[in-house]
Amino acid sequence: MGILENAFLKSLWVFHLATGSCNNCDIEFLDCLTPRHDIERFGMLLTGSIKHADVLLVTGAVNRQCIPRIKRLYEQMPKPRLVVAIGECALSRGIFVHSYNCPMPLDHVIPVDVYIPGCPPKPEAIIAGLVKLIESRKAQTTQGKP
Amino acid sequence: MQPLNDILKLLGKETLIPVSAASLTFLAAPLIGLVSVMVVSTILWVSNMDPQNTFVGDVIVVIYLLLVPSISIVMGGFASGNPLASLGASREMKLILSYELPFILATLVAVIQADFSIRLGDILTTQAQNGITAASWSGGLALLIAVMCTQAKLALVPFDAPEAETEISHGVLIEYSGTLLAAYRLMKNMLLFSLPFFIIIVYLGGVKLNGLHLLYGSLEYVALVAVITLIRNTNPRLRMDQVLRFFWGPMTILAIIAVMLALGDY
Numbered sequence: 001m002g003i004l005e006n007a008f009l010k011s012l013w014v015f016h017l018a019t020g021s022c023n024n025c026d027i028e029f030l031d032c033l034t035p036r037h038d039i040e041r042f043g044m045l046l047t048g049s050i051k052h053a054d055v056l057l058v059t060g061a062v063n064r065q066c067i068p069r070i071k072r073l074y075e076q077m078p079k080p081r082l083v084v085a086i087g088e089c090a091l092s093r094g095i096f097v098h099s100y101n102c103p104m105p106l107d108h109v110i111p112v113d114v115y116i117p118g119c120p121p122k123p124e125a126i127i128a129g130l131v132k133l134i135e136s137r138k139a140q141t142t143q144g145k146p
Numbered sequence: 147m148q149p150l151n152d153i154l155k156l157l158g159k160e161t162l163i164p165v166s167a168a169s170l171t172f173l174a175a176p177l178i179g180l181v182s183v184m185v186v187s188t189i190l191w192v193s194n195m196d197p198q199n200t201f202v203g204d205v206i207v208v209i210y211l212l213l214v215p216s217i218s219i220v221m222g223g224f225a226s227g228n229p230l231a232s233l234g235a236s237r238e239m240k241l242i243l244s245y246e247l248p249f250i251l252a253t254l255v256a257v258i259q260a261d262f263s264i265r266l267g268d269i270l271t272t273q274a275q276n277g278i279t280a281a282s283w284s285g286g287l288a289l290l291i292a293v294m295c296t297q298a299k300l301a302l303v304p305f306d307a308p309e310a311e312t313e314i315s316h317g318v319l320i321e322y323s324g325t326l327l328a329a330y331r332l333m334k335n336m337l338l339f340s341l342p343f344f345i346i347i348v349y350l351g352g353v354k355l356n357g358l359h360l361l362y363g364s365l366e367y368v369a370l371v372a373v374i375t376l377i378r379n380t381n382p383r384l385r386m387d388q389v390l391r392f393f394w395g396p397m398t399i400l401a402i403i404a405v406m407l408a409l410g411d412y
Contacts, residue, residue: 004155004157005158006151007150007155007158008158010147011148011152011155043152048312049315049319051321051323051327052316052319052322078159078160078161078162078323080159
């Protein structure tokens, strides 16, 4: 594993995108930033600008209004970039599965690296998911894949 | 190790240039800031290690070069063509206007105490002979003002309106990514060393590089950074008009009193 890749995994900056969720997942994610759960010990930092971000955290069902905006935000993220889907709505549309306004789950719009299920997932589950993201990426790079 | 990891990671990231940006200025601004901090660190170390071997007027050069990083942030903000970045850049410009006058007056105190010499070497030798600047009434007052101005120069809370993360999402830096953002981060981190080091040289007699003096010098630096961090963690963000009122009101008046005290040999 190269120096740059190592540094990348130790300093993942996170951009939080809520695509019209009910705010439960957002609250649970914001709990991760508090001193009690503290994801900053993994070098993660919440950024306000998508241009600084390495990880796009998406919460909420992907509705028609949001699809072009999600695509645009994903394109604005500098490579290498990762996407994490948080909550049942982003994973599989949750209770909105029959809604006229939610045509597809998130991974039909942009590639998703980690799925964190739950309605909402506990902060511990979100941390576990993010750690799995780091571990899987480490495993990929040690096998020689980019 | 976290700042190192952050900068290394940013070096490995893609650099995006917005369509609406003035690309040449956008690319040049972070490098101008970084280079000026490097030059100022070199001047400070040379005058600290060899006070006899400095040139006349280096105090003015140092003050000027310490201003350039802020100006590079203004340049980069306006060049990136983002409304939030422009807002941040205009705030940074007002911040420069507010802190620069008390900062220069505070440095003037040390110049007056060194018999009106504008050489860092003379300021250091005067302090070696007559005791440190901060031990006098005028010097202590000037040190206080310089620490507040350092806080503003580093754009830390309570003077972080140009980069207010929660309000205008990083403001001037919003469009910067990859290597250019790394240059800005590196510039800020180097400034966090250079500015306290400048204060140590001008007010606290510099760092002598032998034995116990080296320990004292390091402790002085750590104490200054602790004070800066303490101010940052115990204050809310000020509005721009409050910042202007703070620096042009109490700080400038205190600085003028300090200069008058220094002229009266206190």
